[in-house]
Every structure is written in C-alpha cells, then in structure tokens.
Amino acid sequence: MNALLQIGTEHLPARFLRPALAQLKENAINILAENRLKYSDLETYGTYKKLVLEIHNLEPVSEDISKEIKGPPAKLLKDKDGNFTLQSAGFAAKNGIKPEQLIIKETDKGPFIFADIKIKGIKTEKLLAIIFPELIKSLNFAKNMVWEDTSFRFARPIRSIIALYGTKVIKFEIAGVKSSNKAYGLSSFKQTPIIIKSPETYKDALKNQIRPILVDLEERKKALLRSIEGCTKILGYKADLDDDLVNETVNFTEHPIALAGDMALSFMKLPKKLLTTVLKTQIKMFPVIDKNGELQPHFIAVRDGVSVNQEEVKTGFKNVMTARLTDAVFFFENDIKFGLSKMREKLQNINFIDGMGTMEDKTKRVINLTSALAKEIKFSAADTEHAKEAAAYAYADLASSVVYEFTDLQGYMGAVYAQKEGRNPAVCSALEEFYLPLSANAELPKTKVGSLVSLAGKLDTLAANFKVGQVPSGSQDPYALRRQAMGAVRIILANNWALSINKLLELAAKDLPENQNNKIAELAEFLWQRVQNLLEESQIPEDIISAVKDFDKPLNTVFENAAILKEQLKSPTLQAVAEAAKRVVNILKQAPQNLPALDVKMLKEDAEIALNKAVDNLPEAKGNFEDELKNLSSLSKFLEDFFAKIMVNTDDVQLKQNRLALLLKVKNILLKSAAIEKLKKRG
Amino acid sequence: MNFQDIIHNLQVYWKKQGCLVVQPYDLEKGAGTFNPFTFFGSLTEKPTSVCYVEPCRRPADGRYGENPNRLGKYYQFQVILKPSPVNIQQLYLNSLKAIGLDPEIHDVRWIEDDWQSPTLGASGVGWEIWLDGMEITQFTYFQIMAGYNLKPITVEITYGLERLAMYSQKKDTIFDIMWNDTTTYGEMVMESERQFSHYNFEEANIAHLRRYVEENEEECRTLCKKGLYLPAYDCAMRVSHYFNTLEARGAISVSDRTNIIAKIRHLAKLCAGEYIKQHEGKEAAK
Numbered sequence: 001m002n003a004l005l006q007i008g009t010e011h012l013p014a015r016f017l018r019p020a021l022a023q024l025k026e027n028a029i030n031i032l033a034e035n036r037l038k039y040s041d042l043e044t045y046g047t048y049k050k051l052v053l054e055i056h057n058l059e060p061v062s063e064d065i066s067k068e069i070k071g072p073p074a075k076l077l078k079d080k081d082g083n084f085t086l087q088s089a090g091f092a093a094k095n096g097i098k099p100e101q102l103i104i105k106e107t108d109k110g111p112f113i114f115a116d117i118k119i120k121g122i123k124t125e126k127l128l129a130i131i132f133p134e135l136i137k138s139l140n141f142a143k144n145m146v147w148e149d150t151s152f153r154f155a156r157p158i159r160s161i162i163a164l165y166g167t168k169v170i171k172f173e174i175a176g177v178k179s180s181n182k183a184y185g186l187s188s189f190k191q192t193p194i195i196i197k198s199p200e201t202y203k204d205a206l207k208n209q210i211r212p213i214l215v216d217l218e219e220r221k222k223a224l225l226r227s228i229e230g231c232t233k234i235l236g237y238k239a240d241l242d243d244d245l246v247n248e249t250v251n252f253t254e255h256p257i258a259l260a261g262d263m264a265l266s267f268m269k270l271p272k273k274l275l276t277t278v279l280k281t282q283i284k285m286f287p288v289i290d291k292n293g294e295l296q297p298h299f300i301a302v303r304d305g306v307s308v309n310q311e312e313v314k315t316g317f318k319n320v321m322t323a324r325l326t327d328a329v330f331f332f333e334n335d336i337k338f339g340l341s342k343m344r345e346k347l348q349n350i351n352f353i354d355g356m357g358t359m360e361d362k363t364k365r366v367i368n369l370t371s372a373l374a375k376e377i378k379f380s381a382a383d384t385e386h387a388k389e390a391a392a393y394a395y396a397d398l399a400s401s402v403v404y405e406f407t408d409l410q411g412y413m414g415a416v417y418a419q420k421e422g423r424n425p426a427v428c429s430a431l432e433e434f435y436l437p438l439s440a441n442a443e444l445p446k447t448k449v450g451s452l453v454s455l456a457g458k459l460d461t462l463a464a465n466f467k468v469g470q471v472p473s474g475s476q477d478p479y480a481l482r483r484q485a486m487g488a489v490r491i492i493l494a495n496n497w498a499l500s501i502n503k504l505l506e507l508a509a510k511d512l513p514e515n516q517n518n519k520i521a522e523l524a525e526f527l528w529q530r531v532q533n534l535l536e537e538s539q540i541p542e543d544i545i546s547a548v549k550d551f552d553k554p555l556n557t558v559f560e561n562a563a564i565l566k567e568q569l570k571s572p573t574l575q576a577v578a579e580a581a582k583r584v585v586n587i588l589k590q591a592p593q594n595l596p597a598l599d600v601k602m603l604k605e606d607a608e609i610a611l612n613k614a615v616d617n618l619p620e621a622k623g624n625f626e627d628e629l630k631n632l633s634s635l636s637k638f639l640e641d642f643f644a645k646i647m648v649n650t651d652d653v654q655l656k657q658n659r660l661a662l663l664l665k666v667k668n669i670l671l672k673s674a675a676i677e678k679l680k681k682r683g
Numbered sequence: 684m685n686f687q688d689i690i691h692n693l694q695v696y697w698k699k700q701g702c703l704v705v706q707p708y709d710l711e712k713g714a715g716t717f718n719p720f721t722f723f724g725s726l727t728e729k730p731t732s733v734c735y736v737e738p739c740r741r742p743a744d745g746r747y748g749e750n751p752n753r754l755g756k757y758y759q760f761q762v763i764l765k766p767s768p769v770n771i772q773q774l775y776l777n778s779l780k781a782i783g784l785d786p787e788i789h790d791v792r793w794i795e796d797d798w799q800s801p802t803l804g805a806s807g808v809g810w811e812i813w814l815d816g817m818e819i820t821q822f823t824y825f826q827i828m829a830g831y832n833l834k835p836i837t838v839e840i841t842y843g844l845e846r847l848a849m850y851s852q853k854k855d856t857i858f859d860i861m862w863n864d865t866t867t868y869g870e871m872v873m874e875s876e877r878q879f880s881h882y883n884f885e886e887a888n889i890a891h892l893r894r895y896v897e898e899n900e901e902e903c904r905t906l907c908k909k910g911l912y913l914p915a916y917d918c919a920m921r922v923s924h925y926f927n928t929l930e931a932r933g934a935i936s937v938s939d940r941t942n943i944i945a946k947i948r949h950l951a952k953l954c955a956g957e958y959i960k961q962h963e964g965k966e967a968a969k
Contacts, residue, residue, distance in 0.1 A: 011810060143797065148767075149835065188776060188791050306788070313788075316815025317790075
C-alpha cells in the first residue's frame, strides 16, 4: 500500500520550497529506516501551499528484530550474594530487557553475558501516526514563526494535513491541526475540501478539478513554459527565460498562466540589463526578445491559476510595470547628469571594511596596485593608462542611484555611464568586467585591461580582509573571499601572467593601514588552496601538487611544471630518482647541523666519486623544468649504485661526515626544481 | 469605488467580523502600527479585534504635491486580530470583495515580506499582497513587540488605501483619486502636501525639534516611572515623529540616526514593560 503526507500551509516563501522538499525526502528516508519500515520508493513534491511526501509500496508491518548483543563477562552477572551487579543490570536496562532475561554464552574469550533481543514488528498504521508528526517537526527553514497556542514553529502557518495509508486516514494532531483526507484548491477561491481517497489518486484529484492545481514541480514548469510560449508565439518573439525567474515562478504558483502585454517604446532607451532587472526582480515578469536576443517592447506576466478577466489584469500589470520603469528612467537620467567623477567623490562617505578606510581609500589603493601589477607583467603604456582609469572609477557606480536600487548591476552601470561620457572602450569594458567571475567557475573578464583591474580589486579586498583578521573558516565566509581568491588565481592563469603568490602579497599589502588583528601571512596559503583546487580539477595527483608547491614561482610556471612532472613521472627512472631523494632526505634528517664542506679528495669508492662527478657534470637546464627533470633522471643509475655499494653510516666519523656532505650537495640538486621527495611511489 | 466608500465598506466588513471600529489616534505617527491599539494590544493575552483608519506622516516622503506617486501624509486601514483566526487569509480575501475587487477574477499573490520596525523593537512574518502586480496590503503575524516575544500571536493587516483606490478607479496618479463623486484626493490634500513639504524640508526649526526630542524623552521616562504608560507612550510617539522631521530636514547624521532609533526603541520598551506589569497585576487580582 502507498502512504501520503501533505502539509497544507499558507503561502510559503518561494525560496523555501525546494530546500523543504529535499529535507522532507531525506528525513523520511532516515526515519523510515530507523523504524524498520520497508517500501519500494518515495518522492516529495509540492507547491508553496502544499508539501507532499508519497511513499510507495510501504509494508504493512515493520520488520522484526532478533539479535544477540554481547555484554560484560559472565562473572559480572551476579555478585557474591546472588544479586545482579550494577554492570549486568545496566546492560539489561540499556537493551530494554529485565536482568532475569540475560543469558550466558561461551565465546572464544570465555563466557559472556548476552542480551537476547526479540522485537516484533509494529503495524505501519501505528508507526505513521508517530512518524508523520515527527517529519513535520523535523523540517527546518531559513526563518520560522509561531502563530497558534502550542507555539509550534514552521515557516508559515499550517492549515491542513493529509495523512493517508491506503484509504485510511492516519490520525494525529499537530500545531492545532487534525490530520484528514481533505485537500484545498487555489487560495483565492472558496475553500471547498477535495476528498483524497488514496495516495495514488492525490495528484490527479488536484489536477482534474475545475481550477486545476499542478502539484508536481516539473509538470508545473512545463505548463509555465508552454503558457509563455503560447503568448510569445502570437507576438512572433520569444521570452527571456531566466532560470532563476522560471524556478521562482514555479515555486510561487500552483498553476502558472502567462499573459502578454506591451510596453511604452520610451522605456527601450534604458540600458538592457537595467530594464530586464526591473522586470525580473521587482515585478517578476519575463522580458520579451527577438531571435537575436534583442529586447522588445513587451512583457510576460504570470498569474496563478486563473485566466479570466485577462484584459483588466493585464492593464493592472502594465501600470505597475510602467510605474517601476518610470522610476528607473528617473534614477538613470539623474545618474547620467551626475557623472562618474562626482559619483567617485561620494565614495568618501561609503565605508569599505572597518579599519580599512572608505571606498575612496580602496579606490586609491586599487589604482596603485593596478599600476604596480601592470609594471610587473610588462603592460604597454597605453594599456596601463586605461587600466588605471578603469581602476579610478571601478567603484564609482556604487554611489549611483541605479546601483543603490539594484546592487546586482554594479560594474555594468559603471560601464554604461563611462560609455555615455565617451571614455575609451577599453576602460568601459574593464568596468563592466570588474566583478567577474561571479562564481567559482563562472566567466572571466575577457579583455586584458579588464582582467588586470579585476585582479587588483580582488587582491585588495583579500589583503584588506586578512589584514583586519577576517579570515574565512569552515562555512563562514561572509565576504565570499574564497570566490574572490579563486577569481584572482583564475585570472592570472588565464592570462598566463608571471606572478607569484609572494609577489601578489607584497604588492597588495603595501598600502594597507596597520591593524592589530593582522593575519595577512595566512593569505599565501589561502591563495595556494585555490591553486591546489584548480590543479586537482586538472587531474594532477596530490603528491605532485605538493612537489610543485612554491610561493615564489609564478603561478603559470607552477601549473606548467605540475603537468610536466605528471608526464615525466611515467618514466620509472624519474620515479627511482624520487625514491632516492626520499632516502637522501631521510638520511640527512639525522645528520648534524654543521657538516664540514665536501672534500672531494676524501671520496674513495667508485660509486661516490661517480655520483659526485655526475652531479658536477650536469648540463645547465637554464630554468627549463623539463630539462631539469631529465638531468635528475640522468642521476638515477649513479644514485642506485651509490646506495647499493656505499655505507654512509660508517664508524669512521670523518668519512661519514664527508659522505653526508656529498648527500647534502646531491639533495640541493635533487630538490632544486621541485620537492620530489614528496612524490609517492608509483605502482 | 470612491475613496470614502472603500473606507466605509472595509469598516462595515470588519465590523461584521466582530471588530471594534475605532477612530484614528490623534498623534502624528509614521505607520499605523504605532497606534496604541496595535502596540499595547499585541502585548498581552487579552483577545483583541479592532479596525481603524490611521493617517500616517512621513515627512521625508513628501514631494510638494508634485510627484504623482508620493505623499508626506497618507492613510492606512488597519485590522488587528488576536489570536489570529485560522481562516484569516480567507477573511482578508473576502474583504477585497467587499470593496469591489473580486480575488477570483484578479491575480492575488502573497509575496514573502517580513516586517520589522527598529524604532518599536518589533518584527513579524508575512507577505506583501499583490493585486495584478500592485502591492496593496501588508499582512503580518507579529512575533516580537517592544522586544517581547508575543503569545498569543496578533495578525496585522494594513491596507494601502490610496493604492487600492488607484487600482479600483484606474487612476495613474494619487491626486486623481475620487474621494467622493465630486471631490478628488488632490483637491483635499494638495495644499497640505505643498505646505508641509516646505515645513519639513526647509522651515522646521532644528533647534526646537532637538529640544522637543529631549523634552519628550525625559517626560516619557518620568511618566513610566509613575506607571502612566499611556501618556508616556504619547511622548515616545512624539519623539519618533520629531526624529522623522529632523531626518527630512537633513539634520541627522548616520551615527545620530542609530542612536536616536535605539533611544526610541528603549522608550517603547519602557512603556510596554509598564503596561505588561500593570496588566498582569490586574489578571492576578481577578
């Protein structure tokens, strides 16, 4: 038989729906397992007014338990007076039986006390009356409320509960609501109950009524897209189907129905993203575009459940849209009159982070950092000038009315204003790209000027946060520093810039004010973590990553070296050298600190003379990592010979010390290009 | 439907639901929630159901009567119910029918919007309600008032009367709303909007206002100590209004702002504490 739980609520916040359904599913799986209830499968789905769990082929009785649990040794069963000991009585109580029921059994280690547990399965019907309310209680939301006498906490008031096992109602009460078999239709209509006869009829019962409700999210999404397409087809265009807005719309409707309206042409002069942001975020409408993605003077609004009175509703939507867009035009035109220079002046009044000055202070630092980085990577004079100009206005739009209203448009609006002011296209695109990438894997700035300014902005944010001791830990990363660090590293690699972690730190820390909570030293390792993540993503094994870890080498070189080392390690010769390096390092660990210098004359055995000579005769690699590794490989046979024939730890102290000195020389050569002693043995 | 008919019909509707229809409280306030029926009414266990029109003054929002969507003074219709009835959403939707807006043929949406008032130390959970995309009502289950966790929970429904009228009458500007069949909203309020904008933005005497703030704060504390929480709360409301005027006048810095808001919140808490103390005393005496 199937089981169904429906939590009927007042309108849940749209953003709560999917997390709640995921939790409901996970918690149901766990609680059914805890109660030893078998079933074939289960699913959750719903709307912002209905959270539904459907369990298929749920067995009528939970499983029996029959098992023996081993306890303390048999001698602890009773004391000398024949009473049960504390240990045995405690063991019995822990397993829910009486001490008299304990048994003694022989084991390999002698006789022990055992609890012989036999628990009969319980009727599912009975268990569900406990499990269902537990499940409702188990749901956590980002924010909860109370609304009735028992002070039950949930995201929004619960107003009805359906609890069925087969055709039978599982009875319980929670938050003052008694379970039943009654579902309710769209909230704007008279609330006449719809009787749900059994779990498997639930979805259809809600769908097959005069005003259908689509409880399945996928089905609702299909209906939404179909309905939108119906509207746009007539117009000859299509909708800008933003994923977030599609999902949000699916989340806050029970049966989405689209309607199309038109927009005054005068609004088309607004920057495209500003217009679409107003539509999507403020009034949840879909913009309309042609086949080239060009915005068209129309809108698609979505209503819930009904399609009567469309004309009047459409006029209502249009008026709201007109009012919002009129506001946007007002803000936009004011900003243009104001201009980027005046906006930047206002940055003096906007705090960056406590202890690190205002956004104007940050701007000045980012200009300097941009300029220093440009020098480091040998930017042309023209590129450097453009980058500095972009840095000077990178934060200016934060003081604009439009960005104040729509934070997401930062950067984009700066670019729009820069274009209106006739600034160089390189500056404009740099402003637009300044905040990229928006997530760990998202798109990077495309232009090199944009990349550099974006890098400088991120480095300053990172360094400033670390300087005041704000270092992300665990899930605590309120300033999204991990994302910023990842962005910085990816930008450097994508542009193949020769910048080392230590160089970045040196330049970024230069202009920062002093702070007593300074943790900037931790930034190197923090940045390396991102490098490591990227290396892992490109299938570089962990030990190779450790071997190439280097804060003084340019990041692009570190990356190349990792790939080269991975490739070269296919050769058993290099693997053998790595093993030998490990051995050298281990031997030297026990060596005294101040070894005398190597005395070549004291080398007697062929193997040590040959090794020394081989080291001396290595051809110059001129910083070419591949050649360096080849050099190392060429030492393989000498190392092998050395360890086969030479005893380093001889009783002759002088001889021993000289051999250690030789090994030190060898070590410096072996570990010069990479920490190859960290490489694992390859099979 | 005329502006005055909307008010009348809402009153008749909620009267039928058992609400006490009371008159606006005669002091300046920024939102209906400041009304003592709402503020004190939500604090204790005694059931409440009351509705009223509440004029609200937001000095900084005035635009000399020149912006078709902005007013320095406007009207809210408030319904306060405690405990919150289980069919409260339905009761609300039916109230829309009572003013000629049938939810069955319009798009009524409940959009997450949790309310809070830092000055009252209050917060709640609820929605803004959109009618064909236009925000017409704020619907809140109070959770905290003056820093106190509430039980039972009060539900507050706040209708934006001008928005409702604009929608109902299909007007593009607030000033074109018909107050009755012959008089427009503009004719009723335009001169007041103009004059009060001049006062709030240019003429209000900053030194006087600061003094009023201090005097009323002092008086509020004194009255609370004497158990006179009602006149004390009047003083707290005045502090709040003078603060709003100072802000419109551009006389409040960022740190000032935080301080005064904390001050008002503290006064509200004093009044609430005194009310709870006396009310619980009465309950115990019964």
